[in-house]
Amino acid sequence: MDSEIAFDFSPVFIIYKSGRIERLTGETVVPPSLTPQNGVVSKDVVYYPGDNLSIRVFLPENAAETAEKLPLLVYFHGGAFIIETPFSPTYHTFLTTAVSASDCIAVSVDYRRPPEHPIPIPYDDSWTSLKWVFTHIAGCGPENWLNKHADFSKVFLAGDSAGANIAHHMTMRAAKEKLSPELSGSGISGIILVHPYFWSKTPVDDKETTDVTKRSRSELLWKIASPNSKDGVDDPLINVVQLESVDISGLGCGKVLVMVAELDVLVRQDWCYAAKLERSGWKGEVEVMETEGESHVFHLKNPDTEKAHELVKKFASFIKGVM
Numbered sequence: 001m002d003s004e005i006a007f008d009f010s011p012v013f014i015i016y017k018s019g020r021i022e023r024l025t026g027e028t029v030v031p032p033s034l035t036p037q038n039g040v041v042s043k044d045v046v047y048y049p050g051d052n053l054s055i056r057v058f059l060p061e062n063a064a065e066t067a068e069k070l071p072l073l074v075y076f077h078g079g080a081f082i083i084e085t086p087f088s089p090t091y092h093t094f095l096t097t098a099v100s101a102s103d104c105i106a107v108s109v110d111y112r113r114p115p116e117h118p119i120p121i122p123y124d125d126s127w128t129s130l131k132w133v134f135t136h137i138a139g140c141g142p143e144n145w146l147n148k149h150a151d152f153s154k155v156f157l158a159g160d161s162a163g164a165n166i167a168h169h170m171t172m173r174a175a176k177e178k179l180s181p182e183l184s185g186s187g188i189s190g191i192i193l194v195h196p197y198f199w200s201k202t203p204v205d206d207k208e209t210t211d212v213t214k215r216s217r218s219e220l221l222w223k224i225a226s227p228n229s230k231d232g233v234d235d236p237l238i239n240v241v242q243l244e245s246v247d248i249s250g251l252g253c254g255k256v257l258v259m260v261a262e263l264d265v266l267v268r269q270d271w272c273y274a275a276k277l278e279r280s281g282w283k284g285e286v287e288v289m290e291t292e293g294e295s296h297v298f299h300l301k302n303p304d305t306e307k308a309h310e311l312v313k314k315f316a317s318f319i320k321g322v323m
Contacts, residue, residue, distance in 0.1 A: 002016055002017075002018040002020060003016065004016060004017040004018075005017070007220065007224060009221075010024060011024050011025060012024055012025055012083060013025075013082060013083055015115060015224065019115065021082075021115055021116070023082075023083050025083060025084075026079055026083040026084035026085065026088050026090065027083075027085075027088070028088055028089055029085070029087045029088065030087060030088065030089050030092040031087075032044050032056055036061040037096050038096050038097060038100045039060060039061050039062065039100050040058050040059065040060055040061060040096045040099045040100050041058075041059050041060075041061050041064060042056055042057060042058045042059070042092070042095075042096070043056070043057055043145070044056050044057075044087070045057060045142075045143050047109075047128070047129050047132040047133075048125070048128055048129070048132070051112060051125075053110050053111070053112070053125060053128075053129070054086075054110050055086070055107045055108060055109050055110065055129060055132075055133075056086045056087060056092070056095070056107070056108045056110075057105070057106070057107055057108075057143065057145050057146070058095050058096060058099040058105065058106040058107075058108070059099070059105050059145050059149060060099060060100065060103055060104075060105075063103075063105070063149055067148060067149075068149065069149060069150070069151040070103060070104050070105045070149050070150065070151055071102070071103075071104040071105070071151055071154035071155075071156060071189075071319050071320075072104065072105055072106070072107070072133075072146075072150040072151060072152065072154065072155045072156070073098070073099070073102065073104045073105070073106040073107070073156050073157075073158060073319060074106070074107045074109065074129075074130060074133060074155070074156070074157050074158070075091075075095060075098075075106055075107065075108045075109065075157075075158050075159060075163070076109050076111070076126055076157070076158070076159035076162075076163035076164075076166040076167055076170075077091050077108065077109070077159065077160070077163045078159060078160040078161030078162045078163040078164070078194075078195075078197070078297060078300075079113075079161065079162060079163075080161065080162050080197070080221045080224075080225060081113060081114050081119065081122050081162040081225040081226075082113055082114055082115070082221070082224060082225055083113070085110055086108035086109060086110050087110070090300050091108060091300075093303060094299070094300055094303065095108050097303065097312055098312060098315055098316065101312050101313065101315070101316035102315065102316040102319040102320060103316075103320070104156075104319050105145065105146070105149045105150050107129075107133055107146075109125075109126055109129045110125075110129075111125035111126050111129070111166075112125050114224060114225040114226070114227075115224055115225070115227070118225065118226060118227055118228060119225050119226035119228075119229070119237065120226075120237070122162075122166065122225075123166060123169055123170075123237070126166050126170055127170060127173060130157075130170055130174070130179055131179055131180075133146065133150075134152070134179040134180040134182075134183075134187060135180070136150060136152075137152045137180050137182045137183070137187075138182060152187065153189070154189050154319075155187055155188050155189055156188070156189055156190050156191065156192065156318075156319050157170055157171055157188055157191045157192075157253075158191060158192035158193070158194065158315070159192075159193070159194065159196075160194035160195055160196075160297050160300065161194070161195055161196065161197045161266075161296065161297060162197045162225075163194075164192075164193035164194055164195065164196030164197065165196055165197045165198065165237075165238070165240075167191050167192075167193060167196075168191065168193060168196065168240065168248075168251075169237065171186065171188050171191050171251055171252045171253050172248065172250065172251060172252065173252075174186040174187060174188050174252040175250045175251065175252030176250070176252075185252070186252030186253060188252055188253040189253060189254060189255070190253050190254060190255040190256060190257070190318065190319075191251075191253050191256050191257070192256075192257045192259070192315055192318055192319075193256065193257070193258050193259065193270070193273075194259045194297070194299075194311075194315075195259060195260065195261055195264055195266055195270065195296050195297055196258065196266065196269075196270055196273065197238070197266060198238060198239070198240045198241050198266065198269040198270065198273055199218050199219070199222065199233045199238050199239065199266070199269060200233060200234060200238075200239040200241065200242040200243070200269070201219070201232060201233050201234050201239075202242070203268070204241055204242045204268050204269050204272045205268055205272060207268050208268035208269070209265055209268075214265050218233065218265065219232060219233050222235070222238050226238070240273065241269050241272045241273045241276055242272075247280065248276060248277055248280050248282065249280035249281040249282045250282075251277065251282050251284065253284060254283075254284045254285065255284050255285045255286070255287075255318075256274075256277065256284060256285070256286040256287070257286075257287050257288075257289065257314070257315075257318045258270055258271075258273060258274045258286065258287070258288045258289070259288075259289045259290075259291070259311060259314070259315075260288060260289070260290045260291070261290070261291050261294045261295055261296060261297075261298060262290060262291065262292045262293055262294060263293065263294060263295040264294075264295050264296040265296065266296065267290075270288075271288065271290075274286050274288045287318075289311075289314050291307050291310070291311060293307075294307055299311045299312070
């Protein structure tokens with residue numbers, strides 16, 4: 001039974017009929033380093049001892065010996081909710097690069113993953129991590145780097161793919177529930193959604209793919225991540241864009257950068273998300289950056305290309321306050 005395959009998503013993961021998952025990528029762990037990498041130092045800190053959940057903190061080396069306050073980036077990794085961690089080479093490299101370019105302090109969040117820990121557990125863990133981060137707002141939290149260097153007037157959430165979906169939902173929740181008693185608002189200045197994972201049972205517009213194989217694959221990934229969703233990919237956690245009943249006008253930040261890739265199966269959802277936000281009555285500013293000729297999370301797969309560098313440059317300029 002344990003060798004019988006239920007879902008084969010090679011070379012990414014395999015799920016067996018016993019329920020066991022074999023993750024084929026994203027499981028390698030890169031240790032943090034107090035020896036600068038690209039001018040950035042890093043360390044791991046437990047934010048929820050009960051489930052041994054950690055965050056990786058990244059800090060520019062030149063700020064480490066000063067009391068300089070820097071914008072704070074909280075990052076949620078992608079991987080269809082199912083694969084990857086903040087500690088993999090992919091995300092360690094991206095966060096190091098982004099922090100170096102942005103001159104910010106960053107927190108990269110580990111959350112429990114489906115299918116062992118189905119949705120909504122990744123959202124719940126992400127919210128717990130955010131509340132932990134905001135215990136440092138008065139400079140007396142458990143992690144000294146955050147106490148010393150995080151400017152809580154400049155907090156940005158970001159993520160790619162499933163992580164971008166999480167960033168959206170955390171920002172919606174932060175507008176309704178206080179992350180800290182010290183806050184009068186949400187506490188979030190802006191969000192960066194890189195190729196966000198939104199989907200729907202039927203195409204969001206007449207430009208979205210109708211390819212049955214591609215649509216079925218996206219539906220199956222969500223079913224694996226969220227087996228208890230009675231509406232499948234029309235669950236409001238994933239169908240943020242098409243469902244009229246999903247109101248995003250209360251998004252708890254003042255500016256949004258949506259990054260899309262021309263050849264990404266999600267590209268129409270992502271453009272339509274920005275359009276929905278603009279017409280919702282939300283009072284902020286939204287910008288879309290499209291990368292032509294590239295597919296989903298190309299910048300993580302090929303970080304040394306010119307287009308990946310352009311994406312990081314735009315990511316950094318958003319955090320620095322240059323739209």
